[in-house]
Amino acid sequence: MPELPEVETIRRDLASRIVKDKVTQVEIRDTKTVKNTAGSFRTLVVGKKVEDIDRKGKLLALELDSGQYILVHLKMTGQLIWKSKHKIVAGGHSFSDSACNFSERFTRLVLTFSSGGKLYFNDMRRFGYVKVVTKEEKEKVFANNFGPEPLTKEFTPEAFGKLFAKRTTNIKALLLNQKLIAGLGNIYVDETLFAAGIRPTRRANTITKPEIAKLYLEINRIIALAIKHRGTTFYSFVDCEGEKGSFVHLLKVYDRAGEKCAKCGGMVAKTRVAGRGTHYCPKCQK
DNA sequence: GTGTTTGTTATCAA
DNA sequence: CTTGATAACAAACA
Numbered sequence: 597m598p599e600l601p602e603v604e605t606i607r608r609d610l611a612s613r614i615v616k617d618k619v620t621q622v623e624i625r626d627t628k629t630v631k632n633t634a635g636s637f638r639t640l641v642v643g644k645k646v647e648d649i650d651r652k653g654k655l656l657a658l659e660l661d662s663g664q665y666i667l668v669h670l671k672m673t674g675q676l677i678w679k680s681k682h683k684i685v686a687g688g689h690s691f692s693d694s695a696c697n698f699s700e701r702f703t704r705l706v707l708t709f710s711s712g713g714k715l716y717f718n719d720m721r722r723f724g725y726v727k728v729v730t731k732e733e734k735e736k737v738f739a740n741n742f743g744p745e746p747l748t749k750e751f752t753p754e755a756f757g758k759l760f761a762k763r764t765t766n767i768k769a770l771l772l773n774q775k776l777i778a779g780l781g782n783i784y785v786d787e788t789l790f791a792a793g794i795r796p797t798r799r800a801n802t803i804t805k806p807e808i809a810k811l812y813l814e815i816n817r818i819i820a821l822a823i824k825h826r827g828t829t830f831y832s833f834v835d836c837e838g839e840k841g842s843f844v845h846l847l848k849v850y851d852r853a854g855e856k857c858a859k860c861g862g863m864v865a866k867t868r869v870a871g872r873g874t875h876y877c878p879k880c881q882k
Numbered sequence: 883g884t885g886t887t888t889g890t891t892a893t894c895a896a
Numbered sequence: 897c898t899t900g901a902t903a904a905c906a907a908a909c910a
Contacts, residue, residue: 597888654889672888672906702907721906723889765900774890782888831887831908871902872888885910892904 598670600746600779600819602827602841603654606676609836611649613678614658614709618645621708629704629719631727640664640728641707652738653745653778665734667727673702674717674724678836681712698838715836742778746819751777756812763800769870770800779819783828783850786875788815790849795881796869821846849875 598606622638624630630637644660651657656676658666668676677698698716705717705726717726729737743759744750759776770776771785780788789796791814794807803811827833827841830851834840848858853866853875862879 599889669889671890673908720908721888723906763899769900772889873886887907887909890905893902894900895902896898896900 597672597781597783597830598674598827598833599654599781599784601784601822601825601843602833603651603656603670603779604823605826605835605841606670607649607651607656610676610678610715613680613713613836614646614715615648616645617713618643618710619707620710621706623706623708624704625706626704626722628722629717629725631725637726637728641666650734650738653742653774654781655737655742657734657738663731665729665731667725667729667734667737668717669724669726670719671721671723671725673720673831675719675834676836677716677718677834677838679714679716742774743776745778746780746815751816753809753812757805757808760800760803760808765800766796766869767794767798767800767803768796768872768874772870772872777815780815782872782874783830783847784815784818784822786850787848788818790876790881791818793881796867796874796876849877851875 619641622641624634624637627634632640640662644662646658647661648659649656650659654669656668658668660666700716702718702720703716704719704722707715709715744755759770763770767789768785771780771788786796788811792807792811794803794811822828822843825841825843825846826835828843828847829840830844849864852864855864857864857877857880859880860877862877864875865878867874
């Protein structure tokens with residue numbers, strides 16, 4: 597499940613590899629993945645150079661030298677894998693580094709670049725998508741669909757605190773809402789609530805000022821730490837070289853139901869909150 | 883065959 | 897208009 601730290605890892609790695617490179621070929625293997633018609637996607641992308649890669653929350657935006665953007669959302673099982681020229685064996689369907697777990701079984705789209713490298717969009721579940729949009733559309737999506745993002749100057753304690761005042765929804769649903777805070781998903785919501793000692797079921801307007809302050813700090817701390825560890829690999833997340841993220845080893849509650857709580861030695865519980873599997877310590881989290 | 887996994891949106895209700 | 901709650905989607909795996 598790529599959340600902010602995973603998508604940021606991909607953004608950084610991919611930018612160092614494909615910025616200033618030009619798309620020479622587009623291979624659409626699954627038309628559902630591409631939100632434009634196949635013909636227009638090809639026309640809008642082939643011959644264009646990637647100028648930069650932007651991101652908001654979990655959404656990537658590849659800026660083209662045409663001024664347009666390729667929006668890329670990985671949803672649950674999407675992957676962006678880069679194979680430079682020297683890693684591609686002639687024919688393009690097998691790779692010199694076969695030890696890595698790359699498979700084209702779920703490849704939905706392949707972009708070939710001037711450098712000879714190829715970018716693979718893999719997505720087992722087919723929730724993810726790519727979509728070419730104008731600069732105006734990209735800016736509208738970034739502005740309207742996302743609240744402030746952790747670790748940015750828009751994410752202030754004041755802005756964060758305001759979210760709680762009149763809301764009666766549970767804190768977990770609030771943190772998962774991308775329009776309120778950009779980038780958190782199921783894993784990091786469970787982890788930040790554990791770190792802050794708050795139960796996922798607590799109503800937002802019952803969270804105290806000190807708890808909000810603590811949660812604010814923990815969100816920034818955990819997201820920064822997870823980026824440093826190149827994200828969490830659960831099912832299918834890998835970076836653009838096919839490598840797993842190591843934050844999975846630092847998870848305190850996610851997928852640890854029945855194990856000992858790292859703080860109190862009690863047992864981590866699992867329930868369902870906001871329609872999602874939810875992990876927490878009944879003793880530490882009030 | 884069944885239940886489980888989750889990011890996002892549609893839909894309906896209040 | 898805002899907010900909230902829930903289902904639905906997709907597909908593989910145990």
